[in-house]
Amino acid sequence: MKTQNKLKKVTLAVSLGLLSYTNTLHAQEQDTQAQQDGMEEVVVVASRLKGSAAAVIEERKNQAFVADILGADEMSRTGDSDAASALRRVTGLTLVDGKFIYVRGLGERYSSARLNGASIPSPDLTRNVVPLDIFPASIIESLSVQKVYSPSMPAAFGGGNVDIRTKTVPKDFTAGIELGAGYNSNSGSGNTYNRNDDGIPELLNNAIVQYKGDFSLRSIINNDHLVGDDKADQARVINSDLLKSLPRNMEMTEESLDPNYGIKAHIGNSFDENWFGGQIGFLLAGSYKNEWDSSNKFQAVLSENFSDDCSQQLLTTADIANSCFNTATESLVTTESERLSGVLSLGYEIDTHSVSLSEIYLADSDDTTEVGISQSPNGSTVNTIFGNGQADRVHEFSYEDRELRITQAIGQHTFLDYGGLGFDWQYTESTAKTEIPIDVTYKFDDSYIDGEYSKSEVSGDDNRAVYSFIDLEDNVKSYGGNLVLPVYVGNYQMEFKAGYDFTDKARLYNTSSFAVNNDSGVFIPVNNNEDRVLGITSYLTDELVDTHSFLVDFNEPTAPDADDYLAAQKIDAYYGEFDVFYDNKWRISGGIRYEEFKQVSVGTSSLIFSKAELDIFFSPEKIEDGTILSHDFFPALSMTYVADSHYQIRIGYGETVVRPDIREVVPVAYYDPLTDIRTIGRSGLESSPLKNYDARFEYYGDNGDNYSIAAFYKDIESPIENVLSVGDEDYTMTFVNGETAEVYGIEMEWLHSLTWLTSGLFTSGNITLSDSEVSIDPAYAGNLTNSTKRMTGHSKYVVNFQLGYDSDNGNHSGSLLYNVFGERILASGVGGREDAFEQPFNSLDVVYTYYPSFDSTIKLKVKNILGEGQDVTQSDITVRSKEVGTIMELSYKYEF
Secondary structure, eight states: OHHHHHHHHHHHHHHHHHOOOOSSOHHHHHHHHHHHHHHHHHHTTSOHHHHHHHHHHHHHHHOSSOEEEEEHHHHHHHTOOBHHHHHTTSTTEEEETTTEEEETTBOGGGEEEEETTEEOOOOOSSOSSOOGGGSBGGGEEEEEEEOSOOTTSOSBOSSEEEEEEEOOOOSSOEEEEEEEEEEETTOSEEEEOOOOOOOSOHHHHHHHHHTTTOOSHHHHHHHHTOOSTTHHHHHHHHHHHHHHTSOOOOOOEEEEOOOEEEEEEEEEEEEEOTTTSOEEEEEEEEEEEEEEEEEEEEEEEEOTTOOGGGGGOOOSGGGOOSTTEEEEEEEEEEEEEEEEEEEEEEEEEETTEEEEEEEEEEEEEEEEEEEEEEEBTTSSSOBOTTTTSEEEEEEEEEEEEEEEEEEEEEEEEEEGGGTTEEEEEEEEEEEEEEEEEEEEEEEEEEEEETTEEEEEEEOSSSOSEEEEEEEEEEEEEEEEEEEEEEEEETTEEEEEEEEEEEEEEEEEEEEEEEEEEETTOSOEEEEOOGGGGGGGGGOOOHHHHHHTTEEEEEOOOOTTOOSEEEEEEEEEEEEEEEEEEETTTEEEEEEEEEEEEEEEEEEEOSOOOSHHHHHHHTOHHHHHHTEEEEEEEEEEEEEEEEOSSSEEEEEEEEEEEEOOOGGGGSOOEEEETTTTEEEEOOTTOOOEEEEEEEEEEEEEOTTSOEEEEEEEEEEEESOEEEEEEEOSSOEEEEEEEOSEEEEEEEEEEEEEEOTTTSTTEEEEEEEEEEEEEEEOOGGGSTTBSOSEEOOTTOOSEEEEEEEEEEOTTSSEEEEEEEEEEOOEEEEOOBTTOOOEEEOOOOEEEEEEEEEEETTEEEEEEEEOTTOOOEEEEETTEEEEEEOOOOEEEEEEEEEO
């Protein structure tokens, strides 16, 4: 502790003494850009990957703080279609759920993403971090992953910060179009339905206010002042009309699925203007992609009394009737995904000044059907197909639409008459919206005879069908600026930087749920024909509703419980950085950041109809429980020794913080899509201070080969971890602050020519080996099996390997790509069960590109050649699995 305090004082002293910042001198940046532009021309006649890699190596080499850069050409070569899939190629990064990045084994809470240096909102319903799959590769110029903290970055830094740099206005005319088609081995046939995405019916919306959320017969009678002996029947008719306003023609059909397809196009140019002698330009780009997937899925809740023989069980319907599981569900999930993007950028440049204005629109949607058969061999109610001939059937329909709109203005100015003083700024307003206008779950009881399907019935109780509607809106205003002054004194090259970074954020989350209840108390047959079992969700006809006792209810909790929330966040930051280069050998960089953080999250409800109810949700105690106020200084120091043009040695230290997510401090329940576990926020969570230590050796060969090896260590106070409790049929998760945690490891990276084997052959890749440990106070660990364990989401190893080839004539290029991560904790074990581990996924892809002419490109991609699936095990027993298909894609691109 004394050593750390001394190091902090030294860092503060150096930072305050020198006052500011540098990454590289402006002149060096211009030279580097010129080198990159020239290198891109060389790519046409030489090795494409060697050229594109060299174009970003200089930037990485000249960074004051360690960063990995991934350029557009490299993303094109690996065939990655979005930012998330591309980033898994970066050293120490793993991809979770196809959208979230884990850096150095730390969960998504320890990483952050910015767009051209600006904070942006998240359209994800359950996380504050931005899902990176929403950014298509076609709009990205490069990705910068900074793993060592610098004061110009947000202090909320754990594993790394990703800066997504979008394409800018071109210098010359450019236009192109790309058409693509693909096939997924999992998309031969699947289940579809007639979607109704109109949202909550107006009749129901009005009824929520009219009946104060209570649709019971008594409430209807009292609020409508019904009289007479038949007032109960009158109320039942009114309730039936409310039920009938819900979409009920949700009938599934099995059909052949369309192949995947997509289109991309862009056009841009710059023109000289004669009034001031500047240049004005534009870039317009868009893309659309449609994909289908139909996969088998298995998930189960492990029994507390499972036996050692369970690990030997074949997890099929016939074999689960034992004591292994409380519940086990097999299902077929069919998903249609659509992605749409549009970018318009305008730019003006004159002398050493440039400004740009960009409008970015990103949207994607998932339309999903799921048919599941669930058995409860060891639950509170024992139902098994081969036991009592009973099982639970669930049909689900869900449509989710995500949208991100960004308006961004950026300026860069260099004042040569004032010693080369530079000023750059950005102002960004963005809005993220997520809407689920329809999410319906139907529940049935199936009967089987000798394992063969016999009939389906609707049991005589509540929640036979549940309709959910969700809306999220997240607004962010981000603006900042930097003053940069280069100074040259003798053998010293220095840059000083001072800046500000402000972020204002507001989020509103609202959900409404309606339950259809069989009030008769008796079973109602809905099907006895296996051929039409997919269509049984159309049973809620007007006739059935009128002749049976089906009622609708509004599933909104009453005060003080909440299922909605609103939140606001404000971050004001000021920082200074410096970069001193002595004799072209010694470099010291660092600085300090002051950050004031304010956040409040409050749970609320649609059932607020009086001041008394309003006071319950917005009481001073509730507001205080959901409020986080903090301000602190965050220093950083980095030193580099440059021996010659071939190698350099870096060491770095920084102090940062990781704060609770907006939703984690609100006691509102939701289902986490990563774990499919019911999750509840917890008031009073504390932030987690981090101390970060890094060291790195880099070697750069004359022929473009380069190698690096790095070591890192992170000391975390009060880490935020999840804690579970378990019932017969489901888990529930919440969050606690652990006592301490640490992460440490080494990283190795290479790009090496194999021309001694054959011309144009090379290999590149990286390996990360690491470990972690977190300790949770047993008093707060619930019934956690292991209070000391690895951190959630941490993998002990990550491997990326690429074998590439570029033909001498420049007409052919190919890459064989392999990626794998070590097993990682998806959810902590409880009640004697071990932790649940997501198993390694061995991803093997191949990409071949043919250039028939200078203007055209034909590309073939094959992903997941090994046909690997996703598996989660607990105590060596598979508790979750999902098929992942092999995908083949063929595209043609023409540049005009």
